[in-house]
Amino acid sequence: MKIAFLVYNMYGIGGTVRAVANLASALSEHHEVEVVSVFRRADSPRFPLDPRVRLTPLIDARHRVWRYAHPNGRRPSTMFHDPGPAGSAVPPSRLADHRVAAHLRRCRADVVIATRPLLVGYLAEYGRPDQLRVGWEHRTLDSHNPDLRAEMLAAVARLDAYVTVSDADARQWRAALPPDGGAEVVGLPNAVPAPLVDPLQPPHPQVRADSRTVVAVGRLIPIKRYDRLIEAFAKVAAVRPEWDLRIYGSGRTEGRLRRRIDALGLGDRVRLMGAHAPIETEWAKAAIAAVSSDGESFGMTLVEAMRCGVPVVSTDCPFGPAEIVTPGVDGLLVPLEGGSDAYADALLRLVDDPEERRRLGEAALATGRRYDPADLADRWTRFLTDLTGKRARPAPSSRRKQPGAARDVLSGAAFALGETTGRGVAAVAELVAVRRRNAARRTDPQAPPLPARCAVTEDGSLRVLLDPSAVSATELRDSELVFRRRGAGDHAVRLPIADHGADGVLLSRADHALAEGRWDCRLEPRTQPNPARADFARPVAVTLLDSAALVTLPLATDGGRVAHWVPYATADGHLGLRTWLRPAHAEVEQVLAGEHAVTVVARLLAGADQGPDARVVACGPGPEWEIPVRAADDPSRIEFSLGYATALEHRTAARDAVWDLRYRPGPGRDTVPLGRLAGDIPDRRRTDRYPAVTLDHPTHGATRLRPVFTSRNNLALAMTAAPTA
Known part of the structure; x- marks a missing residue:
């Protein structure tokens, strides 16, 4: 057929x-x-x-x-x-x-x-x-x-x-x-196909058991009612602050949802993650799957979560969820008329009962198999x-068929002749030129990307599995998998792949201490005429990136240094690696952005300690200034509050500026980076967002002040000119 x-x-x-x-x-x-x-x-x-x-x-x-x-x-x-x-x-x-x-x-x-x-x-x-x-x-x-x-x-x-x-x-x-x-x-x-990430293989069962993350997936549109989910989660976070919510998707309600998150003070607990595909790698990070819609024609996200062994909490909305979920067996259904209170109660029921989460997740796997594509x-x-x-059908037309390729060419030519007029002629010329430039790039000596899957192991190492159909045995024998640090010339880690098998190539945390920065992964010949250029390298195109193990993996303090790796897909789909290696670090655990000040709680790691006259130093375009640090009950933690009015006094120029916040344990001692490194997010500038406060500067006018994370995931304070009405 x-x-x-x-x-x-x-x-x-x-x-x-x-x-x-x-x-x-x-x-x-x-x-x-x-x-x-x-x-x-x-x-x-x-x-x-x-x-x-x-x-x-x-x-x-x-x-x-x-x-x-x-x-x-x-x-x-x-x-x-x-x-x-x-x-x-x-x-x-x-x-x-x-x-x-x-x-x-x-x-x-x-x-x-x-x-x-x-x-x-x-x-x-x-x-x-x-x-x-x-x-x-x-x-x-x-x-x-x-x-x-x-x-x-x-x-x-x-x-x-x-x-x-x-x-x-x-x-x-x-x-x-x-x-x-x-x-x-x-x-x-x-x-709904079986996930490419096997929910029964390590580390996924343990990640599901230890995860404190609720995940929702779908377009950001009104019918999905993510506002209901956010309000319900606010009630969960009030009593279970160690849990967080991730919403994957894009759409026209993103701005409205962001404002609601800010109004509820949930910048640290609720993250809008953007669209993501394939999505099963993100379901693998969830302890609970959430659907809060007013209506679902089917509920594909429900089945996708179930196929990953994740228990679901869904509104009992028309039409699909009730045909998929059996309440109390493989998930929970919440009546629409119960609103956010009933939804919060259902979430808390699973949050507080890990055994029920495990039981529902196991049953969800069986339910999900009913929707297998075969x-x-x-x-x-x-x-x-x-x-x-x-159906009784008339006989097919007996007119002579043209070969498929010729038919496409003829119809394309007819449309081009019939629809291209006036300014279109110049536009066609431009389009042809663009396509020729693209074709030239495709025929560049640079070899095509090599598809591969990447997974983070239980100890934070990386395992890269190359697509065997895209690389020959000879190329495997004569090449190495190379992680090269950007801006560092020939600074690279070279891994032999001659014995590449079902387990792929391992970049081991135990064997390698990678300097802080961004690394690109490529397949390179063993003998490279110019290692810095890597002219004949093949970029590794990541087809599946499984970083679930990082959700529950604590920051490593190997050899007295804080070390962390997060793999990611670059804008062009290639495998990249973000690394941190610090002799001392203050891990930001909480950022509370209020109307007059931002309060930060951080945990001291490796060489960082709580000195008798500790300060947080704001380093920016002008003279640095200090913020007093309060000692927490736990000697491994610090807390400080940065008043916005005080910060505004240090705005010395009309241009926008970002002030890095660093911890100094005592007078004369080196400062320590304050940042958020733990977890699976390589760049927190988009996901970890906080509301801005606008104050009037006597010289430079209305100024917006907002705590932000930088490209290195360090905490900073941004001071920018407020947009005019």
């Missing part, structure tokens, strides 16, 4: 894209599968597709000039309004109308599956009658606005079938469609086969 999925932007991130990637990959085991993406916004998809799946983009929108190359790209679509794509970076256009219609008319798939309302409209309008035309609902009937709901019902009635991701929503669609509507409506849950692919195959048998 030939199956084609029609997706708006397969190169994006979100539940629909994940669901398509999972199902298409599973179906490719026994069928010929194509994913047609209306827009291409990146070089490759964020979610992996099985190599047997053919990915076909219709409009290349990787460069801004594409709209000028095609005037129809700036003209609005004639299809009904779909708010999701309409609010995206590539809104529906007349160009999309033309491209999709042309593709559907020439498509030779047996089944075409449209994955969002706009695409369902296209399929109903332009789909061929000799094909099975199937819509796939990833939201719910109730979630669409009235106008879109009416358009959708009219379009679905013209299809052969409509698939929802819950049985409850399927019943609503059946009731809303006319009795003689042609579409057969059925509920089939989304497929099983869902079988259910889809049976459904489509049965549907084919029920």
Whole structure:
């Protein structure tokens, strides 16, 4: 069977894209599968597709000039309004109308599956009658606005079938469609593959047991009700301050959520982590998974967490959670009418009962297996086969088929000739030049990146497993895995890989003390003509980064020095390593940003001690100044308060400035860095955020003061000019 999925932007991130990637990959085991993406916004998809799946983009929108190359790209679509794509970076256009219609008319798939309302409209309008035309609902009937709901019902009635991701929503669609509507409506849950991080292998069972982190994943949009989750967690943090909450995702409510976190004083306890893929590496760090939505069409994040052995706390919202979670068996369901109080009670129930967390997590693993892609692919195959048998179809067109490549070239040329006019000619020339420059870079002597997985072991060492399909045995024999420190010339750690096997290459904490800085990982020949340049090196592209062990790993004080390593993916997807190595360090445990001052609690490590006249020194663009330190009950901890009004007196210039805060144990002694190194976060500038206070400076005007972390994860105070109204 030939199956084609029609997706708006397969190169994006979100539940629909994940669901398509999972199902298409599973179906490719026994069928010929194509994913047609209306827009291409990146070089490759964020979610992996099985190599047997053919990915076909219709409009290349990787460069801004594409709209000028095609005037129809700036003209609005004639299809009904779909708010999701309409609010995206590539809104529906007349160009999309033309491209999709042309593709559907020439498509030779047996089944075409449209994955969002706009695409369902296209399929109903332009789909061929000799094909099975199937819509796939990833939201719910109730979630669409009235106008879109009416358009959708009219379009679905013209299809052969409509698939929802819950049985409850399927019943609503059946009731809303006319009795003689042609579409057969059925509920089939989304497929969720086994995680690439094995939840049963060390260190993950121990991390789950020791973790004090609640994790939530999803777009930052109103229906997800992360405001409810944050308010509930505030009640948890008040009695269990050692717990923290991480929210992974991006969206339009981020600013509102950040303000709510600031208002509740949760800057140290709640972190907005941004979007992350693949997400199973982050579920592996969780003790509890949280879903706080007002509505979930399915609840993919619930199943993803369950497949990682994490117990879930979810609102009992329409439609999906109640079909996934069995209360008290593999998770907890919280009535919506209970609000944040009921949700806080459910969280505290699991926070205070590690044995129940363990029991629910084990049952969650069994529940998650019910959504294995192979099983869902079988259910889809049976459904489509049965549907084919029920439908009498006209014979396929007998017109002569053009070879696929020639057909694509001809249609592309026709669109270029028909849609490129005026300013578009110059834009096309610019686009061609951009592509030529990119092609030149790709043919540069620099070798292509080498895919690899990286995992942190229980003692904080790094294990790198190279993709055997991307490197030859000869290259392995003649090369070394090299970690090279940036800005340090030929300062590098070289690891032999001739015996690279199932366990990969180990960068051992016991064998190596890495200087503080950032390190890049590459595959280099044993004999390098110029080690500083590494002309023939292959960067290591990290495909999976498992740093769960760092969540519960304490800072090491090897040999009287504080040492810590955090691997990360660079902006271009390569493996990087952030290291710290300090003879003394003060680890910031708490930052309380109030209206008049910021209070900090820090733990002294290695060579740092609590002297009789200890101070915190603010070092910046002007003369340094000192803040008194209060002795805590625990001699290994210090506490100090930095008054904003006092700090403002030291603003000596109009330009923005950042004052580093360092601990001095006593007069004449060297200062010690104050920072937050422990854990798995290589750069805390975005995740550890605190509210700003605006005060009036007599010379330089309104000034914003805010505690911040620097690029080295050290604590500082930023003083900047307040934006004018």
